[in-house]
Amino acid sequence: AQSVTQPDIHITVSEGASLELRCNYSYGATPYLFWYVQSPGQGLQLLLKYFSGDTLVQGIKGFEAEFKRSQSSFNLRKPSVHWSDAAEYFCAVGASYSGGYQKVTFGTGTKLQVIP
């Protein structure tokens, strides 16, 4: 079964500073990987996804993530954080099973606080 680990529960960065959120996954085959963001009181929104091809993927809101198979990682980055980026970020891995059954497993999330 697939699993996702986000080692950082909470991260604080200054506005304008760079950001990297860590994500490690476990899955026997080539994974489908995702980053979602959840603002307070909101549902989740997809930031970016990796299926195959270029290991550096660009997403919305200036975010990018790099897939590193050797490290089983899919870290999320942003060069300059804005106060509106304060939210909770979830890494997720998807897998297909026989009969067309599909399942997306989420990590425990990283809460991002942005200070002036």
Place this chain on the structure above:
Amino acid sequence: SAVISQKPSRDICQRGTSLTIQCQVDSQVTMMFWYRQQPGQSLTLIATANQGSEATYESGFVIDKFPISRPNLTFSTLTVSNMSPEDSSIYLCSVEGLAYGELFFGEGSRLTVL
């Protein structure tokens, strides 16, 4: 993208009662997913609901506790039965986009059980 509406957005319930959460999507979708997000925790998939068939439940979730209906391609309900304080969570409805694994979520239903 899909627009998903959930009702109620929040509710406070008494122990032992049941609550039904509704999920309406603005387009026809094959599969709908119900997730639970307990306080301070990640999302856990409860079940997958296909129109015209029984829902598929994940390990640890049973139909008697979380009955699901899927009467058509745009609507689903999740009932939380015989509630206890441990059921206090946010319940999220989601559907898949055009790309595999790309999920669209409703804003969730925040349930507090006293």
